[in-house]
Amino acid sequence: MLAVTVWLRGDHLVRHRGPLARRPDEPLLLIEAESFARKLPYHPHKLTLIFAAMRQFRDTVADAGRTVHYRQVESFGEGLSAHFADHPEDRLVTTAPQTDGARERIEALVTEAGGSVEFVSDERFLCEPAQFDEWASDGRYRHEDFYRFMRRETGYLMADSDPIGGEWNYDDQNRETPPEDWTPAEPLSFDHDEVVHATAEWVTETFTGGYDEPPYGGEWAEPEPFRWPVTRRQAVRALDHFVTHRLADFGPYQDAMRGDEWAMSHSLLSTSLNLGLLLPDEVIERAIEAYEDGVAPLNSVEGFVRQVLGWREFLRHVYRREMPTLSTANQLAAEEKLPEFYWTGDTDMACLSDVIDGVRQRGYSHHIERLMILANFGLIYGVEPAQLNRWFHAGYVDAFHWVTTPNVVEMGLYGAGVFATKPYAASANYVDKMSDYCSDCPYYKTKTTGESACPFNALYWDFLDRNESSLRSNHRMGLMYSHVDNKGDEEWAEIRERAEEIRTMAREGEL
């Protein structure tokens, strides 16, 4: 007779819902595959996060009385072969993976190992594929429409068919600069146990070197102590702490950047959501409860719900529908190599240096730093999208293909034009308005050409000039091109010369 084992992968650590909850008496299989972790020069905190969370999950489930088969092997194929050799009558039940082509690869590996596998839906998301496909049946993706659709479908922040407060968004209240004396509440930190320390040590010993790029965590880049939640209990505490102490300020300052505040009032919940330690509905409902209890204002709560109910769900489906072409999309034909300073942090540009240092320290930077510093520079410099995507995948603790690729290739670098209506290109003007970086920078934010002129400025104009044939007809770019038209030939010659000089400096490690 066929027996069933629930197989959960490292980014599906869900116990109280999904296949594990539905099959309380069946064993659990977890496979730690080292070769998977060698695919890229991953940040050590990302590997520690996944492996430590798996090991903690193993212990929690076993302590609750369930049989757990835990395989530490070189590859998934090896783990599956070992499993089916020991349990030839077994059928695996697992959640459908998000990564493009992963389902087919898993099926092939299981078949090769002599077993069978059944896929069930992924409870880490609220919008089912069929529901999204029906919504997107005209082939147009507009995030705002999708978000309103999801608000109506779920009833979150709705009073009958109207949005609570009368507006669908409160963006006009959410672009504030914090006053100088503002300090955000400290994010929660954890006293990690021996399992986490041992995993961190093993990661450092096992996964260093052998890559083309300088590895994170080498002698020149000692990361901070590992800080991310690895158990459901810790994740729930992190959610509770965010909602109670930080959510109120999340909205107004969500687009602001400050050099001395790496987390601002962001939730730092993406790792827990992406691993399944928290589920989106509980996160959203907890935030709404804070609004109802008067703990956080509507503009902050709506802004947060929009990220989780809107963007996170939306991008997951865009990825599902637009792969495999999305990962190599490059509609602007950008071909520059990713400058080495993205790996080393070795640049005089204060904004990039600080944000990259943060990624090297903790595998994280908040949304606006990802979009308007790291991706914006890549966009106007002309980095090939796949190269920046690879860098994000390697460096971020919360990076998984389904979420990194649409964010980097499409939102950040305007690679495909499937949902982005224009590129997020900006000069030092924007960086200066939203951050305090420029005052401490050896480059001059107001200069476009000449010695020490801010690289963002010449690259920004050069970007508009180089891509004029693709972008001028976009009505959302009209204002930008009216400024392009105001520049004379001499000015353009200087801009092009400065842009070329900046590329040379970047290639030679002197920017």
Ligand SMILES: Cc1cc2nc3c(=O)[nH]c(=O)nc-3n(C[C@H](O)[C@H](O)[C@H](O)COP(=O)(O)OP(=O)(O)OC[C@H]3O[C@@H](n4cnc5c(N)ncnc54)[C@H](O)[C@@H]3O)c2cc1C
């Ligand atoms: C270039 C670029 C790369 C990114 N790469 C990733 C990535 O690899 N993994 C990842 O989870 N997110 C990614 N994002 C989205 C977003 O920046 C992060 O989810 C967020 O910064 C995580 O920090 P937080 O938990 O403090 O988020 P908060 O700012 O507190 O937002 C709350 C939650 O909303 C969700 N969310 C917000 N924006 C997005 C978005 N654009 N896409 C998907 N979910 C969103 C996340 O689950 C996040 O935890 C990327 C964005 C950009 C522009």
Ligand code: SF4
């Ligand atoms: S002057 Fe330019 S390089 Fe320096 S911090 Fe400002 S935007 Fe960044």
